[in-house]
Amino acid sequence: MTLSNSTKLDIQNLNAWFCEKHALKNVNVKIPDKEVVAVIGPSGCGKSTFVRCINRMHELIPGAKASGKALLDGVDVYGGMDVMDVRRKIGMVFQKPNPFPNMSVADNVVAGLKLVGTHSKKELAEIAEERLKSVGLWEEIKDELKKSGASLSGGQQQRLCIARALAMNPEVILMDEPTSALDPASTAKLEELVKKLKNEISVVIITHNVSQAARISDMTAFFYLGELVEFDETRNIFEHPKNPLTERYITGRFG
Amino acid sequence: MLKEPEYLTKINAEIMEMQEIVESIGEQVQDALKNRSSGLKPVATELCREAQIREELIVEMCVGSLIRHQPFASDLRALTVAMKVSYDLSRVCRYLRNITEVLEEVNVKNCEVKEVCELLKNAREMVRQSLKAYFEKDQKAATNLIKSDESIDEGYRMILRKYAVQKASGNCILFNGITARIVERMADHACYISQETIYLVTGRRTDYR
Amino acid sequence: MDILSRRGRERLIKYICLLLTVLAVVPLLWIIGEVVYNGVSAINLEFLTALPAPFGESGGGIGNAILGTLIINAMASLFGIPVGILTGMYLSEYDRTSRLGSAVRTVIESLSGVPSIIFGIFAYSLIVLTVRHYTAIAAAFALGLMMIPLIAKATEESMKIVSNDIREAAIALGVPKWVRTTKIVFSIAKGGILTGCLLAFARISGETAPLLFTSLFSFYWPIGIDQPMASLQVLIYNYAMSGFQNWVIKAWGASLLLVIIVVSINVIVRRFAKPKYKAGV
Secondary structure, three states, rough: OOOOEEEEEEEEEEEEEEHHHHHHHEEEEEOOOOEEEEEOOOOOOOOOHHHHOOOOOOOHOOOEEEEEEEEEEOOOOOOOOOOHHHHHHHEEEOOOOOOOOOOOOHHHHHHHHHHHOOOOOOHHHHHHHHHHHHHHHHHHHOOOOOOOOHHOOHHHHHHHHHHHHHOOOEEEEEOOOOOOOOOHHHHHHHHHHHHHHHOOOOEEEEEOOOHHHHHOOOEEEEEEEOEEEEEEHHHHHOOOOHHHHHHHHHHHOOO | OOOHHHHHHHHHHHHHHHHHHHHHHHHHHHHHHHHHOOOOHHHHHHHHHHHHHHHHHHHHHHHHHHHHHHHHHHHHEEEEEEEEHHHHHHHOOOOOHHHHHHHHOOOOOOOOOOOHHHHHHHHHHHHHHHHHHHHHHHHHHHHHHHHHHHHHHHHHHHHHHHHOOOOHHHHHHHHHHHHHHHHHHHHHHHHHHHHHHHHHHHHOOOOOO | HHHHHHHHHHHHHHHHHHHHHHHHHHHHHHHHHHHHHHHHHHOOHHHHHOEOOOOOOOEEEHHHHHHHHHHHHHHHHHHHHHHHHHHHHHHHHHHHHHHHHHHHHHHHHOOOOOOOOHHHHHHHHHHHHHHHHHHHHHHHHHHHHHHHHHHHHHHHHHHOOOOOOHHHHHHHOOOOOHHHHHHHHHHHHHHHHHHHHHHHHHHHOOOOOHHHHHHOOOOOOOOOOOOOOOOOHHHHHHEEEEEEEHHHHHHHHHHHHHHHHHHHHHHHHHOOOOOOOOOOO
């Protein structure tokens, strides 16, 4: 079912709760290395919860609980490593771009490194340039590095956030509807970037835009009411899905 | 399967119109064949042209729906299959017209026509059945139809064998040989329609060769 | 007819608002005007640098009171600002929902309404009675306590306003909570917190009652923080009601000086602490 790449993230029996509400039910899925996995499903189906369980942000919500395993290269994210390390190895980009407004563009890119304070100024500058180049921002803003991170356009801010996440050299990057707040041109640029990123790391991208999943992903996971209903190569899901629920969703019959 | 979207219903209505044209030509050709009469060619050409126009219209409607609705899964398959079915139907039309051309050019007043008439009748029935299976999305019927192509092939080979050794006049050999060949090709397109029907329902293509 | 009354009503409300604004601003301007008018004549070099002259004598100055006020306010700030900020930080970042948090919040809110004289009496019984003499430390303590609720509230509100998206970004980078709280959230909230501190400073600069119980007064230069100390507030209190024309004028001058000091500190601090980027830009 998966393409030829090895498994990067092996998720086993993942369950999640919000107080009494059972939001994720026994999710088992193997996220392959260096590929793009799209996570689709109607509102409230557990996509966001699923992704936030991967980098252990779900448990920060008051009353939230999670159980199960998520093995990153064999090491369990729940218990096998320090939670800060988890978040450094598994980066995240959010729906609304959130650069730090009190920092310059360059400082934003290396914020994760600078705040924990291990690199020299020169190293940080180099990393900032390298990462801005890899997200295609360097040419656009290389003369404006000192400006506030919040002074860029929406699409630029989002790419800045991706650069910021990449500066930590993660192995997986999670994206929670990253283009929802962007205009079509910025969306297209970001999709190109995602397709480029999979040469370096695994990408898990939540999208409510089914066409986007079809455009950029290699595998697609369809969630419904907290369960993983179908997980297959994108081509298969969009040409002949096995589960009638999947078919109903992607043809727009509901959700 | 899911309820058919409106744009698909409209496209299938056009396919039904095409089918009616094919039926009309088919009936007339069947008669001409039985009566060994010529002179049908202009009518057939005209009707074929109409079918062609419908095919172009169907393709345009499909492309328009692809753009507007960006369909997936069964909706997507339905559109691609509709385009192929309309093409197959236009080929069937063309073959029927070819038969009228043969009748026009070759003097068949004294030729045996029983076998090719039978063959044509069966082939037309196959086309009818394949379209029925398509409209009803009947996977079983489509599968059976593909099997029945064997009998047409057999009928074709029989005619070839017969006229290969018979001491009939050249024009009758020519007429029977070509017409049988045309009809066999017609039946092939009925098969293609059924293969597409199976793909429409299951989403998978099998190798039928 | 209808339109007329609607437009008329709009205008009426507008003018009422204008009138009330004027009513609010005019007394303020009047006070400042009076202070400047009456006090400016007292200001000269001797006034600013000399000790008070003996009773009945003319001349002399309020140098010791100026110094005293600055010292006491500085000490109070040294105590009140860190405690206030840390309290506000705690309430905003570490404890928004629990019972302890609510209790702390309630106490702080109540404290900001407590009359300043209570703080004075509290510091008096705690410190002055213990060491058996008036001391500036007690004054700093009382004033510092008064600053805490204001600063804590301002800090909490300023930090709460920082969008949660920013915190999520920091969490997702694997930044530890204390780093995120200080280097990011606090940094963004700096403006509001600073305003709170300056407001608190302005408030204690105007409080006389606590000083009467703690630092009392002195006619000499400040010799030690554990001793009574002169202050502008107490000086104004004493001199204004003294009946000596000389002293009354000096009281006006001291009032003017107090206003100038508070305003200057405001301006200077704001100039130095200008945020790197305007909000949103």
